[in-house]
Amino acid sequence: MSHQMAPWVPMFIQSCKNNTEPFVLFQFATVDKLTNKPRCRTVVFRDFLFHEKKTNVLTFNTDMRSSKITESYVAPNSTNSSGSKKCETPFFEACVYFPETWEQYRFSGQSFTLSRQFKEIPDDIVTRYDIFSPRFSQASDDSTDDDVKASINDDKDRHNDADNNDMNDENKLIETIDNDEHHEDEDNYYPQSQEWEAELLRQWTSLSRHTKSLYRKPAPGQKLTSETSKQLDKLHRGVDGAKEDAGLENFGIVCLCVDSVDYLNLKEGRGGERWLFQKTDSKDEEDLWEEQEVCP
Numbered sequence: 001m002s003h004q005m006a007p008w009v010p011m012f013i014q015s016c017k018n019n020t021e022p023f024v025l026f027q028f029a030t031v032d033k034l035t036n037k038p039r040c041r042t043v044v045f046r047d048f049l050f051h052e053k054k055t056n057v058l059t060f061n062t063d064m065r066s067s068k069i070t071e072s073y074v075a076p077n078s079t080n081s082s083g084s085k086k087c088e089t090p091f092f093e094a095c096v097y098f099p100e101t102w103e104q105y106r107f108s109g110q111s112f113t114l115s116r117q118f119k120e121i122p123d124d125i126v127t128r129y130d131i132f133s134p135r136f137s138q139a140s141d142d143s144t145d146d147d148v149k150a151s152i153n154d155d156k157d158r159h160n161d162a163d164n165n166d167m168n169d170e171n172k173l174i175e176t177i178d179n180d181e182h183h184e185d186e187d188n189y190y191p192q193s194q195e196w197e198a199e200l201l202r203q204w205t206s207l208s209r210h211t212k213s214l215y216r217k218p219a220p221g222q223k224l225t226s227e228t229s230k231q232l233d234k235l236h237r238g239v240d241g242a243k244e245d246a247g248l249e250n251f252g253i254v255c256l257c258v259d260s261v262d263y264l265n266l267k268e269g270r271g272g273e274r275w276l277f278q279k280t281d282s283k284d285e286e287d288l289w290e291e292q293e294v295c296p
Contacts, residue, residue, distance in 0.1 A: 004054065004288050005053055005054045005056065006056040006258070006261075006277065006279075006288075006289055007277060007289050007291055008105070008258075008261045008263060008275075008277045008289075009053050009056060011263065012096075012105060013053065015096075015098050015101060015103050015105070016045070018098065018100065018101050019098055019100065019101075020100060023044045023045070024044065024045040024096065024098075025042055025043070025044055025045075025096075026042070026043060026044075026045060026060075026094050026095060026096035026097075027040055027041070027042055027043075027094065027095045027096075028040065028041050028042075028043045028060070028092060028094050028254075029041075029092060029093045029094070029095075030068070030071070030090055030091070030092050030111075031090070031091070032071040033071065033090070034070075034071065035071075039068065039071055041068060043060040043061075043062070043254075044060055044061070045058060045059075045060055045096070046059050046060050046061055046203060046206075046253075047059055047203065047206075049131065049199065049253075049255050050134045050191075050195075050199055051202065052134060054132075055131055055132070056129070056257075056258055057129065057131060057255050057256060057257055057258070058094070058107065058255075058256040058258065059203070059253050059254065059255050059256065060253075060254050060256075061203065061207070061251065061252065061253060061254070062113070062252045062253075062254050063214070063215055063219075063220055063250050063251070063252070064113075064115050064117055064249075064250050064251070064252045065219040065220060065250055066219075066220045066221070067220070067221055069113070069252070089110040089111065089112050089122055089124075089125045089257075090110065090111060091108070091109070091110055091111075092107075092108065092109065092110070092111045092256060093106065093107065093108045094106070094107040094108075094256060095107075101265070101267060102265065102266035102267040103263070103264065103265050103266075103267075104262075104263070104264045104266075105261060105262070105263055106261065106262040106263075107256060107258050107260075107261055108258070108259055108260050109129075109256060109257045109258045109259035109260070109279075110125060110129075110257050110259070111254055111255060111256050111257065112125055112254075112255050112257070113252050113253065113254050113255070114196055114199065114200055114252065114253040114255060115200065115251060115252035115253065116200070116248065116249050116251075117249075117252070118252070119193070119196075121191070121196060123190075125257060126190050126191070127190065128257075129257040131190065131191065131257075132189050132190060132191075133188070133189055133190055133191045133192065133195055134191070134195055134198075134199075135195075136189050199253070200251070200253060203253055204245075204248055204251055209244060212244055212245070212247055213235050213238070213240075213244075213247065214235075214247070215247025215248070215250040215251050216235060216240065216242050216246050216247040216250075217231065217232060217235050218231055218232065258279070259278070259279045260276070260277060260278045260279065261275075261276070261277040262274070262275075262276055263275045263276075263277070264296060265296075266296070268296075271296055272296030273293070273296060274293065274294050274295065274296040275291060275292070275293050275294070276290075276291070276292045276293075276294055277289055277290070277291055278290045278292075
């Protein structure tokens with residue numbers, strides 16, 4: 001069992017801090033399960049899962065009614081014993097480019113979706129990527145900055161220390177879990193249902209009122225009619241009459257579990273700098289990622 005920040009995380013954090021745009025946009029690509037065709041979209045990087053850099057899991061938000069869900073995340077008629085939809089783990093590739101610093105990150109791995117509709121996260125992906133409970137992570141929060149500094153020094157002092165912000169109030173839901181009862185059980189180092197719910201609420205409450213309203217609009221891709229046009233107009237004017245949290249049922253968090261990273265910096269000397277990072281299956285905490293510098 002390990003809980004180590006990947007070596008590419010401090011680099012990516014610093015690239016985000018150097019970005020002067022209000023959002024970090026990136027391209028997210030999957031393969032449509034129904035047609036076997038590639039699909040690519042532009043999405044917004046929101047945060048690391050649980051607001052914890054050591055998860056090494058990137059997230060973005062999505063409307064659960066969008067085509068990317070039916071194309072990539074849910075097999076036809078796929079349900080669990082309770083009748084709710086099962087969350088699948090398709091493969092993905094994501095590409096982030098920072099035009100000001102001429103840096104590019106290509107991430108690949110598996111993804112899963114967290115929402116009110118997907119209440120069960122696959123155990124295999126949680127254990128494979130060591131996605132630990134925030135309860136376990138909080139115990140080492142004080143050392144996060146030191147870990148970042150150490151990683152940066154190992155990377156030839158290229159970057160500054162990453163910030164370590166406090167968790168939002170919504171994560172107080174985590175306190176409902178009895179830590180003493182599960183202390184000795186390794187399985188309970190992994191997130192419980194209350195913690196997944198808390199993360200969903202944390203990211204939802206971080207959104208602006210306008211962004212929340214987008215989850216109340218007619219389903220993406222629905223035919224534009226006089227009725228749907230009226231609904232969109234009311235939302236635009238803020239007079240649709242719905243409560244602010246009415247769209248929460250349509251809100252989802254796509255979580256990107258990274259297996260490999262291809263980092264390219266075109267501003268460095270010798271025509272650029274390129275590093276490859278590959279997650280290993282090693283159980284040794286000192287050897288969880290392989291790093292190799294290659295020709296740009």
